[in-house]
Amino acid sequence: MKLPDILSRVKNHLPLSLQFLLEVLSYWRRLCRYNASVRTDRDRQKMQYTLLRENHIIEKGMSMPNPRRGFGQAKVQSLTTRMGRYCELYGSEPDTFLLYILATIRAYIDYQHRDGVDIPDIESAFSQLCAKVGISPGQLSTPAGIEVLRRTDLQQAAAADFQTLLLSRHSIRYFRPELPPRELLERALELAARTPSACNRQAWHTHIYFDEEAHELLRMQGGCKGFCDDIPCCIVVTADMKGFLGHEPFQCFIDGGLYAQNLINALHFVGLGDIPLSCGFFSDQLLPMQRRFQIPENEVMVVIIGTGLMTDNVKVAISTRKPIAATNIYHS
Ligand SMILES: Cc1cc2nc3c(=O)[nH]c(=O)nc-3n(C[C@H](O)[C@H](O)[C@H](O)COP(=O)(O)O)c2cc1C
Known part of the structure; x- marks a missing residue:
């Protein structure tokens, strides 16, 4: 045995x-x-996930309020090098994954050209990749890069039907400095309270911070450099470990995650912009944050949601989704 x-x-x-x-x-x-950091390139899926992450960093850079001129060149170079390696290891069939990343690199090159920045090395690496995949840059039709959306259009879509709400929700990185009205925050909290939970225990909690306290928390979180001081309010979603029994040690993350997603959608529904920000860190980073921001140790931090009133126009990363065939299996 x-x-x-x-x-x-x-x-x-x-x-x-x-x-x-x-x-x-x-x-x-x-x-x-x-874990994706362990022998990454020996595993096709790990390599794909980490490449998608690197791809997102480029997309996110293009969607930032004040990117540095010519930003991100080293990151794009590294992405093209790793993409070359991926093709050598796992083939260069032009599937949705490869086409999405190529489309992002092209959007980046176009972005830099519009800004008057010359990046011949990246262009040549990109052409070589396209040749490897057997596609010409002009044939790339996967949506990638960024789009500019109007606040009023987003608010109208969010208040329509469920499908339109989901399709119009984006992570927002553009906020006005005023604090979001408490009545809107509380409407969103009331809606999110409809989240199902294991045995209806509702072990979620929210901790809301404004202005300088929110900025300090976000600086400690570290994932919103370049726009954290523009976020007027943040909501930390936690789940109480005291709510769960011996046989369900990880259930707090599940119930907390379900609640967080509903809150993200509800904030969009009430007309606020919002962005989930990761709490997926080691406890030696999280516990000092919890102590500093008076979040009891029995609660686990699930996610921080930055929120506030949106500016009139917002740039969002397109963040193309995988086809469902890549994520679903029918077991019949
Ligand atoms: C758990 C979680 C953590 C995230 N952390 C960050 C973060 O630290 N910084 C950031 O800019 N975006 C963060 N995001 C936003 C994602 O980048 C974004 O949801 C993803 O690219 C899809 O784009 P969309 O939300 O606009 O549809 C996070 C999203 C989730 C769900």
């Missing part, structure tokens, strides 16, 4: 604290195998 089978047999006879330790060890084993 293998060790995991033996452990699974004896597990229920152990004290709960040891059962938790086994659970953490089991998760540790999977992390060591499947």
